[in-house]
Amino acid sequence: MHELSIAENIIDIVESYRGECDFTRCNSITLRLGLFSAVDEEALRFAFEALTEGGPYAETILKVEKTYPQATCSCQRSFEVRDFYYSCPECGSVTAELTGGDDLNIVQLEVH
Numbered sequence: 001m002h003e004l005s006i007a008e009n010i011i012d013i014v015e016s017y018r019g020e021c022d023f024t025r026c027n028s029i030t031l032r033l034g035l036f037s038a039v040d041e042e043a044l045r046f047a048f049e050a051l052t053e054g055g056p057y058a059e060t061i062l063k064v065e066k067t068y069p070q071a072t073c074s075c076q077r078s079f080e081v082r083d084f085y086y087s088c089p090e091c092g093s094v095t096a097e098l099t100g101g102d103d104l105n106i107v108q109l110e111v112h
């Protein structure tokens, strides 16, 4: 399961940060997750909860911010893509070029 290794990675990153900054509690982790990152948010939450159960991050809240790709159509119209199936609101074309939306980053740790 792809999401399990991602959850392990997130915990590793938080652990190494804890080594540097010596905090005792991590209240929340904020992730930025793109629509096209191929990560299932529910599966990731499930994996994270399973991995942190009974450990120092059992109370840590995983916050997920979704990001969406920007599309630029050949008719020059730019729009935000909110779904896997998209078409240009101007001309109906489905061949718009996409940028972004594949993020998978930790953007914030709230620690004490």
Ligand SMILES: [Zn+2]
Pocket: 073, 074, 075, 076, 077, 088, 089, 090, 091, 092, 093
């Ligand atoms: Zn168009």
